[in-house]
Amino acid sequence: MRDIATQVLDWDAAGQPYAVASVVAVRGSAPRELGAAMAVRADGAVVGSVSGGCVEAAVYELARRALAEGRPLTESYGVAGESADDPFAPSLTCGGELDVFVQPMRRPASGPVAEALRVAEAARRVGEEAGEPVALVRVVRGPAAVLGAALAVYRDRHSGTTGDPARDSVVVAEARAALDQGVTGLRDVCADGTTEFTVFVESWVTAPRMLVFGAIDYAAAVAAVGRFLGYRVTVCDARPVFATPARFPQAHEVVVEWPHRYLARTPTDERTVVCVLTHDPKFDVPVLVEALRRPLAYVGALGSRRTHEDRTRRLRAAGVTDAELARLRSPIGLDLGARTAEETAVSIAAEIVAVRRGGGGAPLSTTDGPIHHETVRAVRP
Template identity: 60%
Template sequence: MLDIAEELNAWAAEGRDFAVATVVAVSGSAPRRPGAALAVDAVGTAVGSVSGGCVESAVYELCRQALADGRPVLERFDDDEDDDDEDGLGTGLTCGGAIDVLVLPVHAAGPVRPVLAAALAATASGGAVALARIVTGPPALLGGALLVHGDGTRHGGFGGHPELDDTVAAEAAAFLDAGRTGTVEVGGRGARCGSPVTVLIESAVPAPRMIVFGAVDFAAALVRVGKFLGFHVTVCDARPVFTTRARFPEADEVVVDWPHRYLERTATDARTVLCVLTHDPKFDVPLLRLALRLPVAYVGAMGSRRTHLDRLERLREAGVTERRLAGLRSPIGLDLGARTPEETALSIAAEIVAARRGGTGVPLTGAHTPIHHDGPLGVGSPA
């Protein structure tokens, strides 16, 4: 649900009634992951998607029904099409997998409305939150919600079950720390025993950072691709004549500073990607010496193979170990035969996605690898 927070926050602010269908679990190949959502308001307006198209019509009708009767419902969709469907379109997933979808009515006067509204407002404003909702368990608890903010404060709960609240809050905090979305089972009273309660926990964290060093034409193209992938993009270069807002209008930040000095004082985390496009030793060596020590998701550097070999020798002379050098993606990008700045940006972005998701970078035609990956870096969102 938090993946469409901006739209739903506007609906909530307007006082609209709506129902939201959220992917709870996925098995096999499926187009969307847990947390993907479709919402429908009282006049039939829809936003979002749970399947990329295969079962949207059926989920839309479930949302309309939930709005009418006020009851949440958990529905499974798999690859078995409904041959009795009147329009002959069927409601099965064509990809061969299965998804479980929780449909929850959200009326203006409903008990979960304040919790969901707080989650939507915080997410829409870029805050870090984890929203927990009960998917299976006692009927009285179904759809109940608890919100955990990045500072540990809570909103909502499960009505007279403090042990359950505490247990779910602890799980939600752990999911938020990892930027994960998924389900967890706990006992009905909060202990890991007895009748299980399944809880969907959605995490929303600020956009991951892409820092592009080098105010060159390739950087301008990479900024556009980075924004498309959902990154918060910064361009940094020490040359003020090139490092201007006019040249990089789509960047979130344009910084005039020596790259290594900026990297020393700026925040990075395990989702951050660093793209070094300067291919100038006076910038590259001090920058990469620092970057390769940081626990970031990706460090790539542009340059020819000769430039790469020269850069490696300079970094060794600067004291960078072979173990750290092994983390450098250089020459940057996948082999797409790219020539233009836009093609090169696509090559770099493709390598970043492959690194993030654990992809191989080989053509899917004739390959026997999964189409969808959940990679080791687990960037939550957008990227």
């Protein structure tokens, strides 16, 4: 829901009734991820998307119905067979199936939802690393008394309630476990040993980081595509004449410092990607030694195959092990035949996405497996 936060918060602040339709489960191939959302205002205005067009009209009508009836509704959408009663029934042409939960939002029900969205949006505006992680929790299956109940859960507190403190404590514990992992999805909850219900947890954590070392022309294009993919991008170079904000307008920050020293003092995690673009051993080798010994999502280095061979020898001489070297993507990027800085950035971005999502990088026209890989979502903001 975070992608429609601005519009939803405006509606909420104006006291306008609306309903939010969220993708809470996906089976097989589907056009959008868990948490994709569409909001429909009482006067018919709509923002967002749950399927990229396949079932939007049906979800729109479901949201209107939820508003009219004043209660949450859930519907599943899949492939309509040729023998279906209604040949015009909405269906996913991609062959998957998704569950959509629609919740009418009127205060106080919208309170925790709006609060969580405000916190997530504030983090995005001031810089993700300074933002506070928050999980939005909604009861999507269970007794009518708790259906649609919402909580905003933080690491040290929460707001909202299911109506029962004991039940709340169980829900909060489940939400914090999801928040710690940075994942979004359904969780079954057993509050008193007999009453079971299901909550949908949307974890909004700080954005993953992209660290680009080397203030060259390629770095500007890589910074732009990294920002587009949802990373918080830092460009770092020891040369102040090149490392200027004016040259890298898409970077969130530009740092003048020796790359290995900056990386040594910079917090990273398993979502962080590092792109080393200087192809100069006095910069590359020290920062790669530091990077390859950290549990990062991706480490890539620009350069020719000859540069790669020389770099590998230097890294081994610096004590980097074969296991650590195996993590290095060099030459960086997928084989797209790229020549320009922009094309090279697309090549690098494609490899980062493939590593993150478990893709093979082959043309889809030559494969027969699933288009969307079954991976746990740990980003995006």
